Amino acid sequence: MKQQPIGVFDSGYGGLTILKEFIHTLPQYDYLYLGDNARAPYGPRSFETVYRYTLQCVKWLFAQNCPLVILACNTASAKALRTIQQVDLPVINPENRVLGVIRPTTEKIGALTATKEVGILATAGTVLSGSYLIETEKFYPDVKVYQEACPMWVPLVENNEYESSGADYFVEKNVKNLLAKGGHIDTVLLACTHYPLLKDKIRKYLPDEVNLLSQGEIVANSLVDYFKRHPEMESRCSKQGAVQFYTTDSTEDFDTHAATFFGKSIRSEHVNIE
Structure with a gap:
């Protein structure tokens, strides 16, 4: 064939x-x-x-x-x-x-949150599009979605700086910004395929009870x-x-x-x- x-x-x-x-x-x-x-x-x-x-x-x-x-x-x-x-x-x-x-991810993510509050870490373009809000609303209208744009994360990964101490500054800043937007976020999605390489650092700044999801x-x-x-x-x-x-x-x-x-x-x- x-x-x-x-x-x-x-x-x-x-x-x-x-x-x-x-x-x-x-x-x-x-x-x-x-x-x-x-x-x-x-x-x-x-x-x-x-x-x-x-x-x-x-x-x-x-x-x-x-x-x-x-x-x-x-x-x-x-x-x-x-x-x-x-x-x-x-x-x-x-x-x-x-x-x-985006669609297959939002089909699943709403079922994984107990508090009905989900956080999205993404590029500025993805956040600006509102796609995760729109698609989650279709499947889980009772789930609140909070977004945080992380413009420095892709450059950090692509320049092999994702394990550096400098990366911690930006990861901590964006994660704390996201958590501050919703008081009961229990599920966070890495809505960029670069971000799994930062997963260990992201995990460090999230409460232990928060689910951290990659898309793969x-x-x-x-x-x-x-x-x-x-x-x-x-x-x-x-x-x-x-x-x-x-x-x-x-x-x-x-x-x-x-x-x-x-x-x-x-x-x-x-x-x-x-």
Whole structure:
């Protein structure tokens, strides 16, 4: 069978934390990862720019024969997914699908809070979009969602400063800001795929009774459920256990950083996206 990998897209390295969970949960499938590192970070960019960049990358993944593309990027999911699904997909390829990480996360998070107060740590772009508030309201209208933008966290991670004492200053500041917004937050979501690398530091500044959630396992389990509900898509995805990596920037730089997120060394290829 001709290879039809599951496309996994992120603005940079962070989506590798999602891909790692996909491979752990569904190792039999083929995957093609694309990191748009040349234009990262997406977080501070406008809705129009994120949409344009994301659409270009989705089209490229479709051209590589990916029938299903996962936007493993909260900013792209928040700023571009809905328009791509509703406006572009019917024109480009109505048989293909593009999914994000926000909806499957909000489907689960409301069930994990006893106090009905949830905290979201995210990029400025994701916070500004209000996507987590909107999607949580659909599934759990009685749950209050408090957000905190953490603009310094991605640069800290991508510059290998996430274990430094300097990182503690920003992590402590943002975590305390979040907790101050709601008096009974008992569940906190890391709504950026970079943030799991800061998890130990974040945990240090949270009360012991607060649940701290990463998205990888949630999104991977959601993909399992999606395939059960959509066998027509599941059958289109090839199963040879192959994984390919592409970046729009330096492959040497990507491979060096990718090992931190993916958990093992990889070899990527360069691609130009326009």
